[in-house]
Amino acid sequence: MFFLMFPQYMEKAIKTLRKNNFKEIFLIARHKILTKAFSYFGNGSAYGVKINYIEEEKSRGTFETLKLLKGKVNTKFLAVYDDIIFDKIKIKEIWDDHSRSHAVSTIMLTTSSEPSKKGNVVVQGNKVLSFIQKPRRSDNYIVFSPIFVSEPELLDYQGLSLEKDIFPELARNNLLAGHLSSVKEVHVHKIK
Numbered sequence: 001m002f003f004l005m006f007p008q009y010m011e012k013a014i015k016t017l018r019k020n021n022f023k024e025i026f027l028i029a030r031h032k033i034l035t036k037a038f039s040y041f042g043n044g045s046a047y048g049v050k051i052n053y054i055e056e057e058k059s060r061g062t063f064e065t066l067k068l069l070k071g072k073v074n075t076k077f078l079a080v081y082d083d084i085i086f087d088k089i090k091i092k093e094i095w096d097d098h099s100r101s102h103a104v105s106t107i108m109l110t111t112s113s114e115p116s117k118k119g120n121v122v123v124q125g126n127k128v129l130s131f132i133q134k135p136r137r138s139d140n141y142i143v144f145s146p147i148f149v150s151e152p153e154l155l156d157y158q159g160l161s162l163e164k165d166i167f168p169e170l171a172r173n174n175l176l177a178g179h180l181s182s183v184k185e186v187h188v189h190k191i192k
Contacts, residue, residue, distance in 0.1 A: 007040050009085055014047050020091045022078065028054045028068050061160030070155040081146035084185040089147060094179045098149035101126060101177035104170055105150040109178045112143045119144030119163045121178060128176040133163040145185055
């Protein structure tokens with residue numbers, strides 16, 4: 001939905017990734033979106049990147065979608081959800097924090113005045129001690145922002161949802177790190 005309404009924001013995302021030295025992009029989406037994206041961006045060479053298109057026929061969760069990368073990536077990777085503008089985010093800082101963390105994944109963290117609408121985390125230093133997706137109530141205002149760096153071994157885990165299955169499991173096993181950012185992503189849900 002994001003791309004069909006806002007191709008200019010996807011172009012901004014591609015340019016932001018290239019500016020941050022990412023040269024290969026995997027776009028996972030349904031056929032209709034991939035077709036439209038390819039008509040705008042082709043193979044990505046005009047932007048100095050290579051865009052790989054992966055068709056998602058159906059998805060029961062964010063992790064099931066991400067697992068379509070299994071066998072296609074063999075080094076750490078950056079994942080960004082498709083409904084955000086992230087050109088002000090300091091991606092290199094998240095990347096570097098992950099490299100020092102010895103974690104399977106390092107998630108970007110921000111604050112929210114409505115923590116029960118997001119993935120709520122408890123952190124100590126850069127370690128995420130717990131991750132609860134959209135708790136009924138919370139007085140903890142540190143939340144998951146939909147950007148993270150991960151090792152390819154993440155794709156070996158089992159589950160449907162990053163937020164409900166995978167990140168909570170990684171937190172329980174001391175394998176989830178966090179990067180607190182004062183800059184927040186901008187969510188795009190409406191033309192307005």
